[in-house]
Amino acid sequence: MSGTSGGTYLGMPAFPEAAHDAVRDTTLRGNLRHATHTIRAKRAHAVAEVSDWAELREAGKRIKDHTLRHLDRYLVQVEETVTAAGGTVHWAADAEEANRIVAGLVRETGESEVVKVKSMATQEIGLNEALEAEGIRAYETDLAELIVQLGKDRPSHILVPAIHRNRGEIREIFAREMSEWGRPAPEGLTDSPAELAEAARLHLREKFLRAKVGISGANFVVAETGTLVVVESEGNGRMCLTLPETLISVVGIEKIVPTWRDLEVFLQTLPRSSTAERMNPYTSMWTGTSDSDRADGPRTFHLVLLDNGRTDTLADEVGRQALRCIRCSACLNVCPVYERAGGHAYGSVYPGPIGAILSPQLRGTGSEIDASLPYASSLCGACYEVCPVAIDIPEVLVHLRERVAQGGTATREGAKVVLRPAKGHAAERAAMRAARWAFGRPGALRAGQRLASRTRRLHPRTLPGPGRAWSESRDLPPVPAEPFRDWWRRTNGGEDGAK
Amino acid sequence: MRVALFLTCVNDTLYPDTGRAVVKLLRRLGVEVDFPAGQTCCGQAHYNTGYRHEAEPLARRYAEVFADYDAIVTPSGSCGAMVRELYPRMGERARAEGRGDTLARTLAPVVPRTYELSEFLVDVLGVSDVGAFYPHTVTYHPTCHGLRALGLGDRPLRLLRAVKGLELVELPGAEECCGFGGTFAVKNADVSTAMGVDKVRNAEATGADALCAADNSCLMHLGGTMSRLKVDMRPVHLAEILASTEEEPLV
């Protein structure tokens, strides 16, 4: 069992330390570079085809903002419509409660195994581990999730959890691990994509046909009809959503859209942003249960609505935009930091730019990893540019840096709390204050500059102490003989002809 | 038109040549430029590191020092973006914190009057050929805040293409961040360095003599990386290329 609990990878070091090894792992760097650059280019192409992309992006943002503003109302509506369609709605305040509810529901069926549709919410709450503790085995059926599960690994990407693996590594994992979990990999398996996919298909088919309970998340929940929507590429989701007798869906409360029509926007922006497809191959929608004996689909349906820090996030004026996220992963694919640090360094099932703003809000900034995530960005803005719901990720990062460095108020478990500044920022705070003091007095600034210029021959091109972080890999620029402001004064702005 | 140079604290202290280049270039184009001595720093490092309240007095100082100018020209896409994009946001945040409109109103006048150098040349002066001469192969790195926050587009490239003797070669992966990112460069030194090395290798692959950008902080990071990697290429600010002429070439 891996060390996940409530989405926190226990004992994760701060981001810079976690990234240290990833940066030096040339296989990982190569895998990530290849994968992200390929999808990046495809996405750009798929988006450029749509003449009204900017309008779609704005519409998506507005629909989400509207829904979040009236979430109380829409949640009640979802409960009504889902119940009216024959489903049962459960409310989970946190990961533990959600896991308890799901485990209880599975136990009631008398089953000890479940098949799973790829779902971020269940990853976030560590559902597989919680079920395992109850003696229930959860089988991931998405190809990439399967690779992660068989490899006893952790996901490193929202859409492609095994993005850090190449084909050779996947062949190894299949050949070694499949027999432990069910049908073994075929003899003489090679690393050709077709053979790997076929091995997975055969392995999973058994599970689909046997499973009595399916577990999913949802990309959207339509409030007016109580309809859940899952978009996917492989068809494994469709199997899990139709074959089992009982379906349990764990869905974050921010996944609601008010009307069926609103899907029009997201079913265009999501596939193009995530897989660069015009339309994803499978879109499954279900409303409650099938009551006729001859109809397909589960007879029992449970919807577990998950909060787990979302209401607290909603209370933050700047940070709440993170709840607009439709988990397309476009921001990961364009992020230069993600490309080099890899997904695991983010210490959460939500890696990359969205993870850097979501985890410290859902979990708070108390742990070392969460307090370091807002700094895991050069603020280059590539994520904001591609986000299909226009989440200004750099803005939220800076806002969270403020919370980490300066403390301030935040909402935790529904109550306003005053946060103390995180540890280790005292020296920085003092330096910032000193710089502000000097910059508030041009005279003081000039004195400092002059001192630097006068002693410039003594300056090394590398630095001791905290400056080493700079000069371990980069030389310092030489200090000029005089700062510009002195030259300007001395030469009357260069008018005196002096150089 | 009263035009002021906002040089930025980094350029003032470490890159006075860039400041001299802007002055020389603008004079050549018939623009008298002033350097108000009260200027210091726009507050970007404070703001972006999470010290918004420390940045506020610096923003107020900026608004005060440059209040009487019609145009404020800065040779930094990043500091230009701080004023244009983030000063209004600082005003909004102060308002949201119940501190009224004062900050927003103080900062508002200087926001639209602040121009990054290439914007000022192309949009305000309406020139793309500034009469420069620079007989070298150059590749251009569009820095992130200029590219995405200010939307400089092809303005710098248009200016470079018109430079006599200059051969412009395309930089592979041009729009990827160089990894500087202010305090990011030290807080996440490993990732920052990896990004810088990739950028330098891409620049090196073009075979250009010089790597040009419109932000000296990014060039400081890239130049430091080049020097450490012993890459024989010169980091050079856009202003210095545009100021160079046949009579007074940049050496």
Ligand code: SF4
């Ligand atoms: S933040 Fe935006 S780009 Fe990133 S996963 Fe969410 S919706 Fe996609």
